[in-house]
Amino acid sequence: NAGVTQTPKFQVLKTGQSMTLQCAQDMNHNSMYWYRQDPGMGLRLIYYSASEGTTDKGEVPNGYNVSRLNKREFSLRLESAAPSQTSVYFCASSELTGYSNQPQHFGDGTRLSIL
Amino acid sequence: QKEVEQDPGPLSVPEGAIVSLNCTYSNSAFQYFMWYRQYSRKGPELLMYTYSSGNKEDGRFTAQVDKSSKYISLFIRDSQPSDSATYLCAMTGGSSASKIIFGSGTRLSIRP
Numbered sequence: 520n521a522g523v524t525q526t527p528k529f530q531v532l533k534t535g536q537s538m539t540l541q542c543a544q545d546m547n548h549n550s551m552y553w554y555r556q557d558p559g560m561g562l563r564l565i566y567y568s569a570s571e572g573t574t575d576k577g578e579v580p581n582g583y584n585v586s587r588l589n590k591r592e593f594s595l596r597l598e599s600a601a602p603s604q605t606s607v608y609f610c611a612s613s614e615l616t617g618y619s620n621q622p623q624h625f626g627d628g629t630r631l632s633i634l
Numbered sequence: 635q636k637e638v639e640q641d642p643g644p645l646s647v648p649e650g651a652i653v654s655l656n657c658t659y660s661n662s663a664f665q666y667f668m669w670y671r672q673y674s675r676k677g678p679e680l681l682m683y684t685y686s687s688g689n690k691e692d693g694r695f696t697a698q699v700d701k702s703s704k705y706i707s708l709f710i711r712d713s714q715p716s717d718s719a720t721y722l723c724a725m726t727g728g729s730s731a732s733k734i735i736f737g738s739g740t741r742l743s744i745r746p
Contacts, residue, residue: 559738568731609678627677
C-alpha cells in the first residue's frame with residue numbers, strides 16, 4: 520500500500536542544471552498536485568492536474584513545468600535551476616468530487632538544494 | 635492578507651495537557667476544513683476532515699469549526715510526546731473548490 524511515491528528523496532544541483540521530479544500514486548485518484556514548502560511560508564501550490572490530460576498553474580509556477588503522463592504519474596521539471604528553488608517539494612493526490620476536494624494524500628517529499 | 639492565518643508557534647506543553655491549535659480565514663465560501671499532522675522530514679498526513687460548522691471527535695482529537703467567526707480549532711486531549719509535530723490547517727470550497735488552501739503550520743512540542 521504505497522500511496523504517493525516521490526523520487527528522488529534528495530538531490531543537489533548546480534545553478535542552471537535541469538532535473539525532473541517524479542511522482543506516482545496508486546489510489547486511482549483523479550487530481551494530483553505539486554507543492555513547495557519553505558520555512559515560514561507553508562505549502563505553496565506550484566501546479567496541479569484536476570484530471571488526466573489537464574494541468575493548471577498554482578500560486579508559484581514560474582521556473583517549473585509539469586507533465587501528467589497518465590492517471591498515476593505527475594512529474595515536475597526544473598529547466599534551469601536557480602538557488603531560489605531550493606526547497607522541499609511535495610506531490611499530493613486526491614479524488615475530485617463535485618465542487619469539493621477530498622483531502623489530499625502526500626508523498627514524503629524531495630529535498631532539493633541548488634548551489 | 636493571506637486567506638488562511640495560523641500562528642507558527644512553537645508551542646510547548648507538558649505531557650497530558652490539553653492543546654488548542656487555531657486558524658482564522660477570510661473566505662466565507664470555504665466549506666471543507668482539514669487538519670494535517672507533519673512529522674519532521676515527512677509529508678503531511680490527514681488527521682481530521684469536517685464539513686461546514688460544528689464539532690467532530692476522533693479519539694483524543696476534536697476539530698471545531700465556527701463559520702460565523704471564520705475560526706477553526708483542533709483540540710488534543712491527554713497530549714503525548716508522539717504528538718510533537720507541525721500541524722497544518724487547510725480548507726477549500728467556493729471559487730477555490732479545485733484547490734486546498736493551507737495555513738503555514740504550528741510547530742507543537744510535548745514535553746515528557
